[in-house]
Amino acid sequence: MWRHIVSNFLTLLVVAVFLLGGVILWGQQQYSARGPLSDAICLRVEPGSTMRRVSSRLESDGAVTSGAIFRIGAEYSEKDALLKAGSWLIPEAASMAEITDIITRGGASTCGTEVVYRLGVTSAEVVVRELDAATGRYEERAKFDPAAEGEVPAEFTQVREQADTRYRVALAEGVTSWQVVEGLKSVDVLTGEVAEVPAEGTLAPDSYEVRAGDTRESVLTRMSEAQAVILAAAWQGRAEGLPLQSAQEALILASIIEKETGVADERRQVASVFVNRLNRGMRLQTDPTVIYGVTEGKGVLGRGLRQSELRGATPWNTYVIEGLPPTPIANPGRASIEAAVDPDTTDYVFFVADGTGGHAFAETLDEHNRNVARWRAIEAERGNN
Incomplete structure (x- = not known):
């Protein structure tokens, strides 16, 4: 009798182990399988969030099929305690394993809201924009002149209070070094004074991501280093x-x-x-x-x-x-x-405006004079309208 009971118990134990192994294998497959998202989403992880809270959000957003499997997978991969606050772009069909990696990797936010300080030739402006995860394009939410009097848009104040807001300084082609230094004074997330205006021409027009607390001098150094690389390669x-x-x-x-x-x-x-x-x-x-x-x-x-x-x-x-x-x-x-x-x-050896935004080019003075006459006629006509 006891032999029969032991035999049945062992049989049940083997079946249980087999079933458990099957469940684990199924869970691993679910964790690594292509996810249900048909369009990318932007997932905001608040400071102090837990993996349970995030998994519930992911499940309600249709990004994972099971919040429980997502949490177990994160724990099994020893990433459950590595959750990073920020706004993270979750791509279409991302697996649970991929999502776990995205939200625990750290670094700068990959979606959400950013503030762009645009330093132009004739003016400067601050633009608040947000990434539309579905299209991958930024949508403008607010824009204002930092030098103008008046109230700052509410959207700007709101995003400044968010810990994961990104900041960017965009330098237009053709600005002077003095204009850059003056413009950086209006970038209120930067700190410090600029001791000396950099030599003209030595700053590379581009878009530079900055962090709150960066110094203005450090941003200028990045611009100078970038221009030096561009110039050296071109000259070579x-x-x-x-x-x-x-x-x-x-x-x-x-x-x-x-x-x-x-x-x-x-x-x-x-x-x-x-x-x-x-x-x-x-x-x-x-x-x-x-x-x-x-x-x-x-x-x-x-x-x-x-x-x-x-x-x-x-x-x-x-x-x-x-x-x-x-x-x-x-x-x-x-x-x-x-x-x-x-x-x-x-x-x-000559060129003059042609009225279309471009120029008319000439090899001889006679041809150039005819181009100039046409341009002056266009100017006169515009002046009469």
Whole structure:
């Protein structure tokens, strides 16, 4: 009898172990299997959240099939105590294992809200925007001029109180170093003073993620290091036969190209005009250099140039001086730097606005004069409307 009982018990034990093993295997498969999400979502993990609370949110959002399996899997992989506060982008069909890795990995938030401080040539603005997880695009929620009087949008105040809000400084192509330093003063998440305005042209226009408490000097250092890398690579791959003696001269020419055209397809044509003029010993005769001689990069002129200014002797006035000015006149972007060291091959030595936002190029003075006459007619017509 006892032998029969023991035999039955052992049989039941084997069956139980087999079933338990099957359940564990099934759970592991569920944990690693393709998830049910049909569209990406943004999961916000509040500071102090627990894995139980997060798993319930994931289950209610349809991101996991079972909150219990998700928690057990996180515990089994020893990640249940590594939960990180922030806003995390959970991609379409992410498995429970992938989601666990996303929310325990740490680092900067991958979705949610960010504040962008845009430092432009004529103005600065603060933009509050939020990532639409389904489309992968940022949607603007608020925008304001930090220098203007008036109330700050409520959206800005709200996101500033969120611990996972990201911050970014976006530098426009063609801004001057003085404008950058002045603009950074309005970036209220940064700290510290700037001891000296960086040399003109040495800051790379780009978008830089910053953290609350970063110093303004550290951000400027990142911009300078980025520009140095871009310039060195461009100079290394420069075309042969350029009338440029150094990378610094390439940077100066790039800054003039940057200020002369905002049309991407024109940069190398504009570069060819200036290279041809340098090769022929012609003065560059470009208005942006005159403007820089008047303002020295400190703000916007805000009016047309006077004849006295076109004739005035400054180190930057290329109507007066020979060759390149002594320094850049702005901070050029990568495309203008690359255009300066690899211009189109043309015989152009003149260009003037054509009324479309671009320019009309010419090889001869007669052709250029006709282009100028057309431009003046367009200006006159616009003035009458």
